[in-house]
Amino acid sequence: MLEAQDLAARRGDAELFAGLDFALEPGSALFVRGPNGSGKTTLLRILAGIAQAEAGEVRWCGRPVRPFDPQLRANVLFIGHAPALKDELTTEENLASLASLHEAGVNGDAVLEALGVWALTRQRALPARVLSQGQRRRTSLARLQLASRPLWLLDEPATALDDTGAATLGGALAAHLGGGGIAVIATHQDLPLTAGVSRSLRLE
Amino acid sequence: MTAVALGNGAVWPGIAWALRRDLRLALRSKSELGVQLLFYAIVVTLFPLGVGTEPALLRALAPGILWVAALLASLLSLPRLFAADFADGTLEQIALSPHPLPALISGKIAAHWLTSGAPLTLVSPLLALQFGLSGTELGFLALGLLLGTPTLSLLGAVGAALTLGLRAGGALLALLILPLYVPILIFGAGAVEAVHSGLGAGAELSLLSAALLAAIVGAPFAAAAAVRIALD
Numbered sequence: 447m448l449e450a451q452d453l454a455a456r457r458g459d460a461e462l463f464a465g466l467d468f469a470l471e472p473g474s475a476l477f478v479r480g481p482n483g484s485g486k487t488t489l490l491r492i493l494a495g496i497a498q499a500e501a502g503e504v505r506w507c508g509r510p511v512r513p514f515d516p517q518l519r520a521n522v523l524f525i526g527h528a529p530a531l532k533d534e535l536t537t538e539e540n541l542a543s544l545a546s547l548h549e550a551g552v553n554g555d556a557v558l559e560a561l562g563v564w565a566l567t568r569q570r571a572l573p574a575r576v577l578s579q580g581q582r583r584r585t586s587l588a589r590l591q592l593a594s595r596p597l598w599l600l601d602e603p604a605t606a607l608d609d610t611g612a613a614t615l616g617g618a619l620a621a622h623l624g625g626g627g628i629a630v631i632a633t634h635q636d637l638p639l640t641a642g643v644s645r646s647l648r649l650e
Numbered sequence: 651m652t653a654v655a656l657g658n659g660a661v662w663p664g665i666a667w668a669l670r671r672d673l674r675l676a677l678r679s680k681s682e683l684g685v686q687l688l689f690y691a692i693v694v695t696l697f698p699l700g701v702g703t704e705p706a707l708l709r710a711l712a713p714g715i716l717w718v719a720a721l722l723a724s725l726l727s728l729p730r731l732f733a734a735d736f737a738d739g740t741l742e743q744i745a746l747s748p749h750p751l752p753a754l755i756s757g758k759i760a761a762h763w764l765t766s767g768a769p770l771t772l773v774s775p776l777l778a779l780q781f782g783l784s785g786t787e788l789g790f791l792a793l794g795l796l797l798g799t800p801t802l803s804l805l806g807a808v809g810a811a812l813t814l815g816l817r818a819g820g821a822l823l824a825l826l827i828l829p830l831y832v833p834i835l836i837f838g839a840g841a842v843e844a845v846h847s848g849l850g851a852g853a854e855l856s857l858l859s860a861a862l863l864a865a866i867v868g869a870p871f872a873a874a875a876a877v878r879i880a881l882d
Contacts, residue, residue: 496742497882514878520748528739534678543671547747550663 447471448493448597448628453502455488462488463649466502472596472626473642475619477633480649486632487527489649490599493630494524506597523548523595527602529586533575537566537585540574545592552592560591564614579606587611590618598622598629604637612637664749668757676765682730687769690723694777705782712781713791713842714835720770720795721802721831727766728806728827729820731758732877736814745881752870755877759807759870767799783842790845790855794838797858804862804869805830811876834861 447470454464462485470476478486491497493504495511495518503510511518531540538557545552545560561570564584569577577585583606590598598619604612616638619629623642631637676683697715698708735741744754774795775788783791809827813819841854 494746496745513882514745514751516748519746522746524742524746526739526742528737528742530739530743532675532738532740534675539674544743547667547743547749 447505447507448630449505449508450493451502451505453489453492453504454500455485455492455497456500457485457488464501466647468645468647470628470630470645471643472628473623475623475629475631475639475642475644477631477637477644477646478649479633479646484649486649487601490524490526490601490630490632494522494599495519496524521595522597522599523589523593524599525586525589525601525603527605529582531574531577531582531585533573536571536573537561537577537581538570541585541588541592544589548589548595549593556592560588563591563618564588565610580608580611583607584611584614587615587618590622596627598627598631600629600631600633602632602634604633604635616640661750661753664747664753665757665760667749668744668754669761670757672758672761673764676761682727683765683769686723686727686766687773689726690719690770691773691777693719693722695780698780708781709783709846712778712783713839715781716774716778716791717795717798717835717839720767720774720799721828721835723770724766724799724802724806725824725827727762728810728823731762731807731810732814733810733819736880741814741877742881745877751874751877755807755811755873756870759803759873762807763800763803767795767803771795771799784846787842787845790851791842793855794841794851794858797855797862798834798838801834801858801862801865802831804865807873808869808876811873811880814877814880834858837861 449469450466453466455462468476478489480486488497492499495513495515498513505511506518506521509517530544535543538561541560542552542554542557545557561567564587566581566584566588569581574582574585587603603615607615612635619637620639620641622629694716697711701707701711732741735744745751747754771792775792778788778791806827809823812826813823816822837854837857841851844851844854
């Protein structure tokens with residue numbers, strides 16, 4: 447269970463949000479919406495333990511977490527808007543490398559299967575440098591298939607995705623929530639969700 | 651789905667992951683490796699052209715020149731240690747990995763040394779020939795570089811992490827790190843000098859080893875702390 451209590455954040459002098467409270471039970475997703483610069487990314491980075499909140503606390507399984515908490519790091523999968531791909535490596539190598547950073551024992555077959563699910567099989571041997579924006583995003587999201595983390599934090603995951611890509615994302619999300627996972631998603635688009643409890647949070 | 655327990659964050663897998671990945675990336679962009687080595691060779695070769703061909707003078711200058719060139723070449727390659735990973739979001743993922751961050755950074759530093767300090771050490775005796783050093787002196791020069799260049803990579807990693815995301819970070823990195831390189835320069839060049847004057851280089855080499863051990867223990871933790879600050 448993920449809880450936020452009285453969370454506040456600032457960027458420079460400007461207050462982004464304050465007094466934010468929510469609690470997410472297993473199987474629920476929180477869609478964070480709001481205009482550009484309203485603090486969606488900052489909120490995700492605070493929940494991921496990368497950034498420090500100005501005030502308030504985040505609790506994971508009832509325990510307050512500090513930034514870069516090892517307990518949180520073992521449970522979270524954060525996909526930011528930077529895709530974390532290396533231009534020199536192929537799609538397959540990028541995915542395998544990122545997946546093995548977070549999960550021990552990721553094997554080659556699982557990586558190929560994830561590439562198949564995200565319709566990247568034909569691009570598997572291409573260097574990431576020649577991929578389109580949408581394909582880069584798919585490669586980045588294919589990690590969702592390979593990690594068994596209870597908490598997903600996704601920053602604008604549907605950006606540059608086509609309809610089939612968005613459907614694949616919706617499917618992955620539904621499977622995650624159906625399995626008792628939690629997700630916090632900053633997004634402008636509506637994602638088709640077929641399982642789990644969906645809640646919405648609007649930042650101004 | 652139950653929360654994953656702690657304890658899958660062992661040290662060696664983290665070091666191995668970062669080492670393997672950075673070496674693979676370095677081998678994919680071989681031109682960068684070549685540039686650094688060529689820079690070292692050219693700087694070292696410029697001195698005999700500049701100061702003339704007096705053998706005694708060249709011999710006296712040789713250890714200092716080779717070491718200063720090695721410091722500069724090491725500095726040249728430092729920004730690539732973290733900057734690219736910082737820009738494309740990989741550093742974020744590295745910091746969020748269950749592996750301990752100092753272990754991952756140790757692996758990156760080891761890869762940096764293998765692709766910068768180690769090749770420099772290998773070509774140094776060859777380049778030093780043009781200064782008329784004796785065989786024993788060449789050996790001690792290489793031994794000094796072998797012990798000293800890993801320390802340069804370790805200290806440099808702290809500087810590179812501290813200057814992450816800053817404007818003019820490269821210039822600032824040089825100002826920050828070169829003074830820290832001074833002891834390594836003194837003992838490294840001093841070792842060759844001591845051999846030449848017949849004193850033996852035991853003391854200098856011991857000090858270089860001590861500095862290396864201290865840096866191995868301390869630098870990855872300092873760099874990890876700096877990386878976390880840079881990401882916040």
